[in-house]
Amino acid sequence: MRVIGLMSGTSYDAVDAAAADLWIEGDTLRLTPLGTVGQAYDEGLRAELAAALPPAPTTLEAVCRLDTGIGRAFAEVAARADRELCAGRADLVASHGQTIFHWAEGGRVHGTLQIGGPAWIAERTGLPVVSDFRSRDVAAGGQGAPLVALVDTMWLRDRPGRPVALNLGGIANITVAEGSCAYDTGPGNALIDAAVGHVTGGRRSFDTGGALAARGTVHRPLLDRLLAEPYYARPAPKTTGKELFHLPYLLGASAGLGPLPAEDLVATVTALTARTVADAVRACRGTEVVASGGGTRNPTLMGMLGAALPGVAVRTSDELGMPSAAKEAYAFAVLGFLSAHGLPGSVPACTGARHARVLGSLTPGAAPLRLPAPPPGPPPARLRLAPGPG
CATH class of the missing domain: 3.30.420.40 (ATPase, nucleotide binding domain)
Structure with a gap:
């Protein structure tokens, strides 16, 4: 499966995309890096985001506008990655979104919010999108981070x-x-x-x-x-x-x-x-x-x-x-691959969740949605960078 991972971190300066071919061999997940692209946020959008982040007050109107603007920014980078890195043959986009609030209180995480609507990515690229990875781990009693721990x-x-x-x-x-x-x-x-x-x-x-x-x-x-x-x-x-x-x-x-x-x-x-x-x-x-x-x-x-x-x-x-510079984008490409195959993407010992869970929500692309069958046997235990199969 050819997957594009999208990431914008807590520095909220740019959207990074990493494309990879991923496949399972026995107990090993093989990853062939196909390259990376990135694009800085528009200065106006970045200023709006900075003005809305804690400890500043904000409004639901501002959050809605940011969700749309960031979703469109992610969509453009995903389309560029599909065109430039995948020759238009990507199968899936895995989008972390932009974290705007992580509700940690009393030693627990009660909620987390990443914005950047996946519908914009699916509409722009025609590809299915896995997004909102952190919420399921939080719902299972985890911290929702660091999700890259599994990778x-x-x-x-x-x-x-x-x-x-x-x-x-x-x-x-x-x-x-x-x-x-x-x-x-x-x-x-x-x-x-x-x-x-x-x-x-x-x-x-x-x-x-x-x-x-x-x-x-x-x-x-x-x-x-x-x-x-x-x-x-x-x-x-x-x-x-x-x-x-x-x-x-x-x-x-x-x-x-x-x-x-x-x-x-x-x-x-x-x-x-x-x-x-x-x-x-x-x-x-x-x-x-x-x-x-x-x-x-x-x-x-x-x-x-x-x-x-x-x-x-x-x-x-x-x-x-x-x-x-793009390791987290590659990591979310891996998590998207696992989710699409019905495999868990969290480590309970690391996040504190009660159970390992399949992460994320799926937004269909332009074609009828067809997910691969979960592989037989236990989930892969190792990740190896490798040249492409064949």
């Missing part, structure tokens, strides 16, 4: 030692490859991006090449205040988001400390990400970190993380053949 455990389980997959998106999350532990460690790029936007008056939205942080000095009193956040001490499984880690949160933590040089503020929140990720890797007894996501393009962050984990190999997923 990470399948992909890394045969590596030596105790490898840990790390995603450095707006929020950082880890998965121990043996499937015993996966959770959001805290902010990935969320506070870094918020700090950069603040100190540049909105002229920049991220720390290009980690340059600002590299010129700064970590402000220890602010770092200590940030590390006192109760979320870090909570047991896993747990999830968080920009509902907690946003600019007002950062400004509140820095209140009373006097003016900080811009570079020092960015260096401090970069150190926070490195420290909280490193603490999580040590707690899970990780021997190797395989990192992906936008944060891997920040050499200052990656350098701080390596320094905080002496004796632990820190590498990017690119070194293992999985493009770090």
Whole structure:
């Protein structure tokens, strides 16, 4: 099956698409990467989205408009991926959508909302669409994240030692490859991006090449205040988001400390990400970190993380053949494939759900809907990158 995975993370800057051929051989799911495309959100749409996200108030009208605008943006990227990567022969689209709220309270997740109507994708491409992956895990008592844990455990389980997959998106999350532990460690790029936007008056939205942080000095009193956040001490499984880690949160933590040089503020929140990720890797007894996501393009962050984990190999997923910038899009292509085949896409030990569940909702395309039969035997236990069959 040829599947297009669509993803826009908590940095809400662009829609990424990854296309793959996927098939099952025995206990192994084979994946042939066909390439990736991406497209930044229109500046007006991104501004509307930013204005509607917590802690800002919003309206149902704004949410409806965003659902439509984001759905159309996802649809255009899906159509482009089908045309440019699949020669118009894709079978399925798997769309994560855009998270706008993750309702975590009292150590539980009560609901989650991803927008970007799949009907727009199905109408534009003519392909069936699997979407709304997180809601079923939440309904089964899980955190709804990190859903990539299943893909990470399948992909890394045969590596030596105790490898840990790390995603450095707006929020950082880890998965121990043996499937015993996966959770959001805290902010990935969320506070870094918020700090950069603040100190540049909105002229920049991220720390290009980690340059600002590299010129700064970590402000220890602010770092200590940030590390006192109760979320870090909570047991896993747990999830968080920009509902907690946003600019007002950062400004509140820095209140009373006097003016900080811009570079020092960015260096401090970069150190926070490195420290909280490193603490999580040590707690899970990780021997190797395989990192992906936008944060891997920040050499200052990656350098701080390596320094905080002496004796632990820190590498990017690119070194293992999985493009770090599009790993989550590939992961949702895998989850879409599993859902279409009636196979579970969650790891209860990682999300806290009562049971593994088939994830997502299905929107038919232009043709009559025909789903493949579930394969005989147990679900595949391994994921291998491979050349195409034949």
